[in-house]
Amino acid sequence: MENEKWRSIFTKGMSRIILSKISTLPPDDLNKEAASVRTEKWVQRIGELQHKLYAEKKQALLVVLQGMDGSGKDGGVRTVFGGCSPSGIMVYAFKRPNDEELAHDFLWRVHKVTPKKGMIHIFVRSHYEDVLVPRVHNWISKDRTRNRIAAINAFEELLISENNTVVLKFYMHVSQNEQKRQLQERVDDPAKQWKHNPADLKESEHWNEYMRYYEDVIKQSTIVWHIVPVDKRWYRDYVMAKIICETLEKMKPQLPTFKTGVER
Secondary structure (H helix, E strand, O other), rough: OOOOOOEEEEEEOOOOOOOHHHHOOOOOOOOOHHHHHHHHHHHHHHHHHHHHHHHOOOOEEEEEEOOOOOOHHOOOHHHHHOOOOOHHEEEEEOOOOOOHHHHOOOOHHHHHOOOOOOOOEEOOOOOOHOOOHHHOOOOOOOOHHHHHHHHHHHHHHHHHHOOEEEEEEEEEEEHHHHHHHHHHHHHHHHHHHHHHHHHHHHHHOHHHHHHHHHHHHHHHHHOOOOEEEEEOHOOOHHHHHHHHHHHHHHOOOOOOOOOOOOOO
């Protein structure tokens, strides 16, 4: 592993985390140009390891991205997985549930798009929406929230134990000022106006509530969260690429030989 200083907060089983006390900026002593060179190398290596994972078909990777509107989830995916083959990658952006999805339990729509062995799936927003948005708007009770969080923990452990899936969870840690700037760009920049949604501005008014419930979700998770500062997009890419590359290296995917290849 690299020994340079970098900042990503790893949380598991923490009794309390206060997001407002965690910086959304890179360390002062990390140079953008040097970081970008490392990021490019990790992106290339992620592509090589993804090829092996796809060929091996013995394990899978699920990457969960959660964060406020304007936190750069889509941009992170484009950069970090830019060296991967499209055949081994699937990206799912979870929106408001439709009528069919609402007629099932809240994990139904999620479970059917989890990765099969050999695949990397990326959730841009995820099952955590169902313990964040409803709480902010008081649509579900505390007891139901508690049950949903327990179900999420069990669901993620199921993916690990039953399908050899590694689950990586990233909270995209954006400041309130940067979010405002990003949302305003969607109004001012013709190239980004397609992203503009007045509902995003309305949701941003609930900033404090979202932070409180994100903190609670992170605290109660049985699988580690990586809190990634994203106010500088180059640092977002740097941290995500490093963690994903290191994770794939630990998975040690191998190209099948003629004798050990998967039978068709």
